[in-house]
Amino acid sequence: MTFTKPYSLFPIKSGWKIIPEKVQFLVIQSKGDKEHVDSLKNKWHLHLATPEQATYLVTTHHYHPPAHCGKIKFRISAEMSRTHLVPETTIEEYVLKWGESKAIDESKGSWIIHSDSFDGIHNEVPGYGVSKFFRVQSFGGKPVLSVDAPEQVTSHFLLSDNS
Numbered sequence: 282m283t284f285t286k287p288y289s290l291f292p293i294k295s296g297w298k299i300i301p302e303k304v305q306f307l308v309i310q311s312k313g314d315k316e317h318v319d320s321l322k323n324k325w326h327l328h329l330a331t332p333e334q335a336t337y338l339v340t341t342h343h344y345h346p347p348a349h350c351g352k353i354k355f356r357i358s359a360e361m362s363r364t365h366l367v368p369e370t371t372i373e374e375y376v377l378k379w380g381e382s383k384a385i386d387e388s389k390g391s392w393i394i395h396s397d398s399f400d401g402i403h404n405e406v407p408g409y410g411v412s413k414f415f416r417v418q419s420f421g422g423k424p425v426l427s428v429d430a431p432e433q434v435t436s437h438f439l440l441s442d443n444s
Contacts, residue, residue, distance in 0.1 A: 282343045287328065289336040290357045296364070298332035303360035306337050313342060313351030323353045335359050377415075377428040385417065385424040394426060 292299060304327060311323045321342045329336040341351040375383050385392060393407045394417060404412040409419065415428045 283340060284343060285338050285340040287336050287338055288355075288357060289329075289334055290359055291334055292332075292361055297361045298363065299330070299335050300360045300362055301330035301332065301335070304330045304335040305358050307356045307358065309354040309356060311351075311353045311355075321351070323351045325353075325355070330359075375426070377426070379428060382420075382425050382427040384420075385426055387424055392424075 290299065290304070306325055306327070308325075313321070313323065323342075324340040325337050327335070328338045335357060337355075337357055339353060339355070341353055343350045371389055377383060391408060393405055394412075394415065396404045396412065396415060398404065398414050402413065404414070406412050406415070406417055409417050409424065411417075415426060417424055417426050419425070
């Protein structure tokens with residue numbers, strides 16, 4: 282009696298995909314008393330290989346007594362991959378003098394303004410906002426980075442005399 286049975290491999294986690302050309306069938310052990318006859322040898326062939334599933338059809342021959350049956354131990358393996366989107370970061374360096382402004386190209390997505398001021402303070406402003414020395418605000422519907430002149434900086438903050 283001949284038995285043909287499908288054995289399948291699936292990605293173990295969501296988002297992972299099988300690389301069809303990297304599917305392998307590894308025979309660990311194949312035996313049976315009638316394997317000297319070609320037509321009665323254990324057989325296997327790749328039936329299906331997609332990113333979602335790899336299936337081999339495995340054929341063994343069974344006789345009486347069971348000790349003479351074809352037996353096979355095997356492993357199906359494949360390389361797998363997953364798509365992981367990595368955000369692209371573009372760094373554009375601007376050197377602006379006191380009182381100068383620069384329009385920000387927002388077609389590239391969101392932005393974060395990083396600055397290191399002369400007093401050693403590192404500032405980061407994501408999107409629209411204000412720091413100690415610059416501001417990002419909408420001008421004509423577009424984001425504009427403005428570097429405040431020293432006299433404007435002092436007007437942005439309430440100074441108090443603790444004496």
